[in-house]
Amino acid sequence: MPLQLDLRHYETVVAITELGTMTAAAELLHSSQSALSHRLAEAERRLGTALFERGPRRRLLPTRAGLMVHQAAGRALADLERTEHLLLAEQRTVTATVRIAVGSYDCYHWFPAFLRDVRAHHPTIDLQLVVIDDQPSAHLATGSADLVIAPGTTEGIFDTQPLFLDELVLCVSPQHRLAGRRSVEATDLTDEFYLTYNPRPAPGFEFDRFIGPAATYPRTVTVVEQTNAIAELVAADAGVSILSRWALSPMIDAGRIVEVRCGEGGLPLEWNALVRPNEKEGSPTRLIADELARHLDDVVLPEP
Structure with missing residues (x-):
């Protein structure tokens, strides 16, 4: 019928x-x-x-x-x-793929919202997350990454686009003796088990700007290559570390980790988008870098 x-x-x-x-x-x-x-x-x-x-x-x-x-x-x-x-x-026709990586940190809490924005406004561009080591210039040169989000000063040949201002903070567990402090000095870390992801002190980071000038070092320094693993160890009170506030913001905001300022003035840290210098103006990679700058423009971090 x-x-x-x-x-x-x-x-x-x-x-x-x-x-x-x-x-x-x-x-x-x-x-x-x-x-x-x-x-x-x-x-x-x-x-x-x-x-x-x-x-x-x-x-x-x-x-x-x-x-x-x-x-x-x-x-x-x-x-x-x-x-x-x-x-x-x-039927959405993808005409370009942009491979995005994060230098130094394995943090991707920002990606889902950014991916939704790109799909809504640029449906012909596909985004892929790739994992790289601490040498973004090499990955940009080989094409394994098209755009790298990196903190601080990074060595290599690339074009840099500023994204937002962050801060390096001491990360401790809520039970740690320093958790209630507003700020610490390098001398406060002499009895601590310190965790770092970088086997070589990098210019512009905590050993260069905070620990080294004080000529005093933590009791032990252990290299753990993944920052997510460092964060879990800190939350378990198995050590302390100085890391990006933005990268660890999900765990800090959830109360699993406590942030403490390094020195009274803190340690500002700028994040940048890195692309190949021969990347043409108006290319999908340049467009995504611009979109990323707009997307992260409202990142405002509270003081510890």
Whole structure:
């Protein structure tokens, strides 16, 4: 038996049931009240039964038949909408892929929201996360990465685009003896088990700017190559470390790690986007670097 109603009739029943008035339903469906009234009357005539009745304050209340149509139509329309979205997504033509890496830190809490923004505004550009070591210049040169988000001063040949200002902070567990301090000096770390991801002190980081000038060093220094692993060890009170506040912000904000300022003035840390110097203006990589700068422009870190 062929269907007695078409898609417009089902849309009308769903809209009136959920909104309660012909006026609101007509506005939702971009139709006139007169056209919607005729459509509803036609649906009731075809089915041979009333779908709505007048309720208090002139609201339209679905009859038993109206509720049956609404429930079936709601499920069907939702399935149709999902199918359309899937088909449209499959037709999205990707014309460029930009490989993004994070230097020094394995932190990706920023990526999901950024990926959604790029897909919404630049559907022809695909983003891929890649993992690199602490030498972004080599990965840019070989093409294993197209854009590297890196903290501080990085050696190599590339173009630099500033992103936001961060801070290196001492990270300790909530139970640690220094957790209640507003700031620490390098001498406060002489009895600590210190964790670092870099086997060689890097210019512009804590050994260069904070620990070295004080000529006093932690009791032991252990290299753990992954910053996520360092963060978990710090949370377990198995050591301390000086790391990027932004990179560890999920654990800091969750209260698993406590941040303490290094020195009264702190240790500012700038993050930059690095791209190949021969990258053409207007290329997908340059465009994504600009989008990243705008996306991270509102990063504001509270003082420890």
